[in-house]
Amino acid sequence: MRIYGVTGWKNAGKTGLMERLVTDITGRGFSVSTVKHAHHVFDVDQSGTDSHRHRMAGATEVMLASANRFALMHELRDAEEPPLQVLLSKLAPVDLVLIEGYKRESHPKIEAYRAEAGHDLIAPRDDSIKAVASDTELTLDRPVFDLNDTPAIAAFILREVGL
Numbered sequence: 001m002r003i004y005g006v007t008g009w010k011n012a013g014k015t016g017l018m019e020r021l022v023t024d025i026t027g028r029g030f031s032v033s034t035v036k037h038a039h040h041v042f043d044v045d046q047s048g049t050d051s052h053r054h055r056m057a058g059a060t061e062v063m064l065a066s067a068n069r070f071a072l073m074h075e076l077r078d079a080e081e082p083p084l085q086v087l088l089s090k091l092a093p094v095d096l097v098l099i100e101g102y103k104r105e106s107h108p109k110i111e112a113y114r115a116e117a118g119h120d121l122i123a124p125r126d127d128s129i130k131a132v133a134s135d136t137e138l139t140l141d142r143p144v145f146d147l148n149d150t151p152a153i154a155a156f157i158l159r160e161v162g163l
Helices: 014-027 050-056 084-089 150-161
Strands: 003-007 032-036 061-065 070-074 096-100 109-113 129-134 144-146
Touching (some): 014 096, 109 150, 129 150
Parallel strands (some): 003 096, 032 096, 129 144
Antiparallel strands (some): 061 070
C-alpha cells in the first residue's frame, strides 16, 4: 500500500492541503483514501439514532449501511489506540492513502507550514519529512513548495510513491 503523510502543527493548513490533494490526485485518475488522526474526543454518530443506541448498549462494532455508503464504528472501550499500521490494514486497496497527522510515525510526509501559526518547523529535526509546503519563503535541505501550489505538491507526492 502506498502511503504519504501531511503533517504540521495546529493551524498550519494540513486539512485544506489534504482536501486539495485528494481532489487533485483523484482528478488525475488515481483512487485515494485518507486517515485523519484526531487528538480530541469525537463521534461520527448522533445521539438518538439506532446505531448510537447499539453502541451505547455495549456493541464493540456497529456497521451502518445503505445503498450509498457504509460506516464501521469500533469502540475501543478503554483499549489502547490502535497503531497506524493496524488502521491501514482495515482499508480497502487504493492507489494512495494520504495520512493527516501522525507526525511521530516514520512514513514519508510533507509538512504544512504557516508562519502566522507561530510554531517552529518540524522538518529540520525529522528525516521522514521529505518536503515542506509553506506560505513563506524558506531555505531548507529539501524541497519547499508554495502551500497553495497543489498541482506541484501532488506531482511531487505521486513521484515519491511511484505513481
